[in-house]
Amino acid sequence: MGLRKLVAGNWKMNGDMASLAEIDSIARALQMAASVDVAVCPPVTLIKDAANRQPGLAYGAQDCHWDGAGAHTGCLSVAMLREIGATLVIVGHSERRSDNHETSSEVKAKAEAAIAGGLCAIVCVGETEAERDAGNAIDVVSAQLDGSLPDSATPNWLVVAYEPVWAIGTGRTPTGEDVAAMHGAIRKKLVATYGDTGKSIRILYGGSVKPSNAAELMAIPDVDGALVGGASLRAQDFVPIIMAAI
Ligand code: PGA
16 A cells, blocks of 8 residues: 655745635545645745634645754744744755755755754755756756755655656656656665655655646655645645545
């Protein structure tokens, strides 16, 4: 039997107070999907209201700082995120690695701070199109994992998300064989890093997941759920993806 699936929505820099109506619809649908873990990662500005309104859903932030406090203008600590109701945080998303020049060692520091402070860390990795075309996808992702994974972890506190950069927001996805090969390689790396514990750490696929391809992607071995961007913004798209994970 596979691991319990996790479907997480990454709203990125989208959504306002009116979007909380989508959270209501997701929470309603969740009553029929008790066998799946569901999380929404809206902009931080919405987490507290969302958590008060629909406490049955899990909420995540899209980034955190590795320090507990201090002179880091514009940044948010793990404790701050927990205080507003987050239980997860995405770290190392490719948009932060490119827009904000985040390195794998920073991502590792964030993941370790998250886990130490009581947030489950979703560590993102993924190759660019040029890296895949050059035949280096698995090596690139493996190196990102070496640099980004926390020194110790347990299945409740660490999730890995494989998101090929060229599949994010493009409508394109890798073939089933490519996803299976990459997830298999990530699983091997998790077992090499954490021993048997690595068998139970969930590996999400992300990049143009939508209602029409979600079931197929999540049926691939070692795909333990999905990290969904654009299709998580509206319950009418996100809910069928959750149902595909049942
Ligand atoms: P997408 O984004 O589903 O819009 O491709 C995925 C992500 O960046 O997490």
